[in-house]
Each structure stands twice: as structure tokens, then as C-alpha cells.
Amino acid sequence: MDDRVQAVIDAKAKVLKALGHPTRLFIVEELARGERCVCELVKLVGADFSTVSKHLTLLKNAGVVQDDKRGQMVFYTLKVPCILRFMDCIEAVIVSGSCK
């Protein structure tokens, strides 16, 4: 396959892979409701600080979220809300496999 085509596929797969983990998907859906600091996400997710931080780093590297340090806290926001429009389709997949 063409190298350039392959590179695009790899990049897209990376984004999808970042979304393809329950904790990270939960974080993305939470961020869809607005900015959250790491500490809030830690409480909601119920995992170790370091674990959540690593998930956030991965999402950031994939280009899905953005961080903003203010004082001693770091706030994360969803960079690409268009991802959420996906979710209806994904839900269609899981309920039966029909979609428009």
C-alpha cells in the first residue's frame, strides 16, 4: 500500500484506539459536559491518580483533549467534540447493528 495512505490510516487508527478504552471513553464523555480538572476525573473514574494521568496523556497525544494548567491544577477539555456525533452510531452498533 501507498505510504501516504498508510500514514493516514495509522493516524486515524491511533485516535480510535485512544477512544477504545472504557476509562478513556468515560473521560471523553465527561469532558463533553465541560472542562474538568484531573482531581475531579480521578474521583469520577475511581482509579489511581497516576492511572488517570496516563490516560489523559494518551488522549492528549492522540489529539483528542487539551490541557490547561491554572495554579496547581490542570484542566482538561475536549478538543474535538465532533467525536460525540459518533456515539449514536456506536450505540446503534451495540444494540443491534442497524444504522442509518
Place this chain on the structure above:
Amino acid sequence: MDDRVQAVIDAKAKVLKALGHPTRLFIVEELARGERCVCELVKLVGADFSTVSKHLTLLKNAGVVQDDKRGQMVFYTLKVPCILRFMDCIEAVIVSGSCK
């Protein structure tokens, strides 16, 4: 977190994870153009028969594709083309992080 909510997130993450691999994403995009037998996909992907078969099984388990055996060949089709509408957004993520 609520068990039911968690189950939905897990299921959605499973679909996204299935799409989050270069070879599988390639297969999905190829199937978007129409039905393909395993043998065609093997040629296009350039991996072992068994490897492609396992990717297809995984996509099938995630509810993304469907198979249909006719004669000695197995044809796969994309079960949820709505997934493709995603791709513009995913491409937006990889080019710069802006999306509508």
C-alpha cells in the same frame, strides 16, 4: 459508577477498539466500497490468511461486520456504514484538532 452505564461504555469502547487498528480500519474502509471475500482482503492487506481472519473475527464480534459464506468463500460486508461518517471528524483530529 452504575453497572448499566458501565456496561454501555464498555460496549462502546469495544467497538472503538475494534476500529483502532490500522489493518482493521483498512478492512472497514475497503468494505465500505462493497462486499469482499477473505481472499481479496488478504491480498490487499498483505498479511497471512490467519491474521486477516482473526481481524475479521474480532470485527464481527464487535458488531462491525457481517459474514456470508457462499460456496467455499466467505464474504464480509460492513454492517454499520454510519461509522464512516465518523472519519471526517477523525481526520479533523489528525490534521489539527479543529472540528465543527
Place this chain on the structure above:
DNA sequence: CTATTATTTGGCTATATTGCCAAATATATA
């Protein structure tokens, strides 16, 4: 029935991912 073609499955190794703990860093506050 035998041989051939298409596909899947089992088994294995290499590699990647996950998640915890502990330590490091950064910022704020006393």
C-alpha cells in the same frame, strides 16, 4: 474417495497495554 482451494483455529512468541506504587515535580500556603 482424493486432491485442491478457502477459511478458521490452536499454539506460540514478541510486543504492547494497563494499573498500581513510589518518587519526582510544581505550585500554593503557612
Place this chain on the structure above:
DNA sequence: TATATATTTGGCAATATAGCCAAATAATAG
């Protein structure tokens, strides 16, 4: 400065994933 809080980083063990080969299965042709 010392201390507390927020977050990231390093390291590690457990688990999962990817991809190859070889073997099993299924369908067809001879």
C-alpha cells in the same frame, strides 16, 4: 523555608494483543 496539594513520571508485574506457522475444517472438482 517547610509543608501540603495537584499532577506527572518511572518502574514493574500482570494481562492482552498481533502475527506467524501448522493443523483442522469445509466445500468443490476430478
